[in-house]
Amino acid sequence: VIAAAAAGLFHSGLLAGKRVMITAGPTREALDPVRFLSNHSSGKMGYALAEAAIAAGARTTLVSGPVTLPIPEHAQYHPVESAAEMLETCLRLVSECDIFIACAAVADYRPEQVQGDKIKKNDAEMLLKLVRNPDIVSAVAAAEPRPFTVGFAAETRDLLAYARDKMQRKGLDMIIANDVSDQGIGFNSEENEVTIVCGQTEHALPRASKTIIARQIIEAIANSSGK
Template identity: 65%
Template structure:
């Protein structure tokens, strides 16, 4: 059954009488599991009020291009990055013309240019306007640029004419939106993902750790489930809710994480090592709290086991994906790590950059595999995770052919 679980749908409403159907469309999208935010043009607000859409979506409605309340005042960029799908319903003849011309003179058209998400348009207009050569040429142009269309349907129109131009029914539009997403890329695969930091205890109250929030690993778990995989998440200590349909195993130290991963290995087809595992641990654990004493103190550390290298070197190793969080020489270090540890793929991300990496909701990365690579521009961690999962599925398919 089609669904939109964990999907962010940005619904654009332009100024036509069919705007009244958008209220029902919001309800249909949410019933399929989507989180919905709404953009309304000025014309749309003449047919249906923002308050109605706000009540139905549970989110503030966006109407202005220049939003002083948005972070950095760039609401269009924030919305463009948030969206997994831009759905415009109704898409009027004027809106189609402006999109075809590459206009960016209001919030909706600007977001349409700024987003990397799929764009689905549901046309709605008088039958003569739909059949006009200019409209047909605009539709052809938009289709050539990769935009998707649903409808229009044919029938009696608000003006009394009969013919094609009616906006498709909300239930059909919602189903079409769900069908755009590949939900079976990893169907039947068993995925183990590590996430978050590890803690290496010094004494009963102190430990060595890092700034990892676990968000990237948890986003990968959500994306793997959406792709049809049976997913287990081995997580260090984080303050995050377990994604739906994910089995979670909590650990503290690197050794505990390795033990759990090795236990899961016989039933693992894909292993994604996203956790920020401590490279070293204290050589000894003090059973009592270490008291403050001399002005200087030294701490002896020993190497922790290398989890991803151990998994990759195991007999019947799964498809193994590593992460390289670096602050310099990103691609050089990532390439060397992939080769030295014999990984099938590695995700390199610069954690020194502002607004991405640790404790951020967004990320940017370069994915490398033997003989290829792909740059993933800055987006939400969930969007990045879905693209990583898609690349894993593609590489696994290529390697099996």
Template identity: 50%
Template sequence: MSLANKNVLLGVTGGIAAYKAPDLVRKLTALGANVRVVLTGSATEFVSPLSLQAVSGNPVHQHLLDPAAEAAMGHIELAKWADILLIAPATANVLAKLAIGIADDLLTTLYLATTASVFIAPAMNQQMWKAPATLDNVERLARYGVNFIGPASGEQACGDLGAGRMMEPVEIASIVGQTVNRHAVAELRGKHVLITAGPTREPLDPVRYISNHSSGKMGFAIAEAAVNAGAEVTLVAGPVSLQTPRGCERIDVTTADDMLDACEQFARKADIFISTAAVADYKAVSVAENKIKKSDNELTLTFTKNPDILATISCKDNRPFCVGFAAESQDVEQYARQKLINKKLDMIAANDITADGLGFNSDNNALHVLWSGGDKKLPATSKSELAHQLISLITTRLNEIEKN
């Protein structure tokens, strides 16, 4: 992954996350990019032009009409200079302006004047992010070809919890680099990718069910990475509270049987099947019609095996390229290799669920990816970055098989 000799124009708008802009400049330059910064008027309330000039090594641009520029039209010169326009953080106000074509300052004018690839990392209060007007603006910009990075979920400056935080600078820089280079290392244009994510819920009675701790974050990140690589993506999701990645077709399911039905339907046209879902291994033989009441000190339930979705798809004729996940707590590589062979998979991604700060419900993970005759360890990083690395590996391996 590299941004060597790429001209990156960083637009910084007036949100509290603007204080991360100097670090973002450093991360971009570390990847080899030439960086120039544009500040909106309100952004200067949060970060100083001098600090950004110091880390970028270039003057910071703030005004639409620049007497020092050729013909006093600095916005045209900057628009032509840029290979990449990255707006981070992007406020709800700026998203609205860009969506309807308002150009009343340097940054919004640059957006209309450039032919560069555009990336936007939103940052705002969680309620503002999920407001219908904001979602409409994001959808419109996505149709225009804008690449969205995030937002992330978590605690916000105002004390709220939810989606709206700007992604961390290292993640933003990495995703820009991965996306810019995807034509060389992860081109999936014309391919259909089927992905499962999240847990399943197996009912015991009208109130209770058995499930697991899967958050679905890894699968959703892989879906977004596949879209960024140009693929048509169908995401079959168990019960999770995650926003659908832009450009994905999402199918919501509850039980393992539901998930299998959906996968069998869409696998017929899929080129790649990536099974990240944590499917319950067992289900109740019979589901009580009414709530089970407490009576004795012990309760005995009888369970039967659920269908193995991944094995079912991988054993079909004309099946897609099949990728499994193995979340293990011991002998991780050994169990993963067994699954690779027993389920007749093309690739498997193994992770150690006992590692601190990784795996279930975390925003980070690490994977050991194995295939026949090879393997690669992907060290701990954000699930978003890890997803791009995995999609790159899958594409490389698929291309090798298709050539042979």
């Protein structure tokens, strides 16, 4: 009933005249020309958010890591591979956006060195030195002028505690908390179940398709960012 209501209530015009930038999918961090570190993000949630933002009337920019989804119609599409490329693209476009939603599952670490040739496997063991990737959502939240900035927290435990900490630490306006330990929702599934955290309020959305969840998030953003 709630999902149906959410779908029914959704209408264009909620974000008319607004410019929204959304990141989606995983990033890939090269070890050498053939190997990479990545994660199981399918991009479905970010692409659903882009569809919902477009339906709500926003001019929508989608900065996407490698996924196998069709590009949403009317999106300004910017494909990227690594976190460094994603950061560069977001910072280049941030001054043209009012709302930023960091939905991509950016790799936290990348190999310190990218080998030009394929690494030969001569040893029984190998130590791979990883260094922290740039923090894209923090960089965008710190931009001048800054957009209304929304992050995601995908965790396997202590979900809301980690999410609140992340929101404060990174200077976000809103965070969407997502328990990825449940196999039925999250990364590769069609459904999701999230809690929208904004200021002191928490709003738990019941499990629903990513399309419905995306519309509810866009509605919450429209309500909170308009203040």
